[in-house]
Amino acid sequence: MASVIIAGVGSYAPERILTNEELSKMVDTTDEWIRTRSGIGERHIAAGNEACSDMAVRAATAALADAKMNASDIDLLIIATCTPDMPLPSTACIVQHKLGIPAHATCFDISAACSGFLYALEIAYGQLLTNRYKRALIIGAEKLSSVVDWSDRATCVLFGDAAGAAVLIKVDQPGIGIIGSDLGADGEFADKLMIPAGGSSCPASAQTVEGRQHFIRMNGREVFKSAVRVMETVSREMMEQHQLTPDQISLVIPHQANIRIIEALSANLKMPMDKFYVNLDRYGNTSSATIPLALDEARRSGRIKPGDLTLLVAFGAGLTYGAALIRW
Numbered sequence: 298m299a300s301v302i303i304a305g306v307g308s309y310a311p312e313r314i315l316t317n318e319e320l321s322k323m324v325d326t327t328d329e330w331i332r333t334r335s336g337i338g339e340r341h342i343a344a345g346n347e348a349c350s351d352m353a354v355r356a357a358t359a360a361l362a363d364a365k366m367n368a369s370d371i372d373l374l375i376i377a378t379c380t381p382d383m384p385l386p387s388t389a390c391i392v393q394h395k396l397g398i399p400a401h402a403t404c405f406d407i408s409a410a411c412s413g414f415l416y417a418l419e420i421a422y423g424q425l426l427t428n429r430y431k432r433a434l435i436i437g438a439e440k441l442s443s444v445v446d447w448s449d450r451a452t453c454v455l456f457g458d459a460a461g462a463a464v465l466i467k468v469d470q471p472g473i474g475i476i477g478s479d480l481g482a483d484g485e486f487a488d489k490l491m492i493p494a495g496g497s498s499c500p501a502s503a504q505t506v507e508g509r510q511h512f513i514r515m516n517g518r519e520v521f522k523s524a525v526r527v528m529e530t531v532s533r534e535m536m537e538q539h540q541l542t543p544d545q546i547s548l549v550i551p552h553q554a555n556i557r558i559i560e561a562l563s564a565n566l567k568m569p570m571d572k573f574y575v576n577l578d579r580y581g582n583t584s585s586a587t588i589p590l591a592l593d594e595a596r597r598s599g600r601i602k603p604g605d606l607t608l609l610v611a612f613g614a615g616l617t618y619g620a621a622l623i624r625w
């Protein structure tokens with residue numbers, strides 16, 4: 298029996314750090330409000346000339362080095378992003394060119410917002426298992442600072458920029474790597490978190506720009522409630538499917554949107570907070586980059602050891618959600 302393993306992980310966050318103090322000079326907010334309501338202390342912000350693809354390349358280069366592979370080894374590249382460099386072509390094709398991934402590779406973007414990395418993981422997992430491809434590079438990369446309304450205190454304090462990447466390969470050894478993966482979506486909640494204009498339903502015009510419709514709009518309370526519900530459900534289902542109890546999971550890497558969402562998940566699953574990897578105090582919500590960025594940090598800081606079982610769990614606009622179990 299074969300398995301698909303994560304052979305390498307890498308991440309990148311831009312140099313510029315924007316603190317809560319600085320934000321409190323831009324909008325009517327305070328460090329205290331942001332910390333207590335969200336758990337965020339600071340976030341990284343990409344340079345003006347730094348695109349989503351530039352961050353993706355930095356993270357991918359680190360993941361390839363970690364896997365001891367070259368870009369020329371990759372035959373499947375999937376980029377999860379809701380902030381692509383541009384509507385056409387895909388950011389994956391731009392990254393393919395920048396990295397030097399061969400022309401025969403399949404390269405495409407997927408749109409699943411903050412669950413995007415887990416969606417990419419599941420797609421790559423299936424493709425590798427069926428021998429369609431040999432080595433996959435999956436990336437979550439976001440320049441959310443380009444779609445945040447910097448005059449809206451309810452959203453601008455929450456988001457940051459970053460990228461994270463993983464290299465996936467198939468190995469002839471059972472029971473390691475991706476043990477399980479489960480995804481879901483509930484389009485009923487599509488209007489709770491959106492960028493209203495710039496697509497085919499509301500093309501860009503002087504009016505849409507004037508109405509600030511190219512920025513993120515969110516119903517925070519509704520998103521919060523849905524996030525807790527779906528992350529708990531998909532985590533439980535994943536453990537049940539694999540006959541696992543919470544104490545068998547060494548580390549949970551949840552999507553980092555709000556510390557209170559993670560605390561609610563911890564309480565509902567009856568898993569102590571010290572089993573949850575948290576770095577949102579330093580990065581905020583970096584959407585699809587969050588899970589691979591946290592995974593990279595957790596591995597480098599020794600929080601993941603050989604044999605450990607890690608649960609990745611995310612939710613995002615759509616409403617999308619997903620979970621994956623990884624045995625190291």
Ligand SMILES: CC(C)(COP(=O)(O)OP(=O)(O)OC[C@H]1O[C@@H](n2cnc3c(N)ncnc32)[C@H](O)[C@@H]1OP(=O)(O)O)[C@@H](O)C(=O)NCCC(=O)NCCS
Nearest residue numbers: 326327330334335411450451454517518520521554555613
């Ligand atoms: C956004 C979020 C932090 C807001 O926290 P909350 O406790 O729900 O706060 P509310 O939206 O109820 O707002 C409470 C008050 O704080 C105010 N407020 C909102 N943002 C503020 C800020 N940055 N600073 C100060 N006050 C703020 C509101 O205007 C409101 O004031 P009012 O009572 O006078 O109307 C929280 O709802 C959340 O995290 N939701 C999930 C968002 C998410 O995960 N998004 C990403 C999905 S991938």
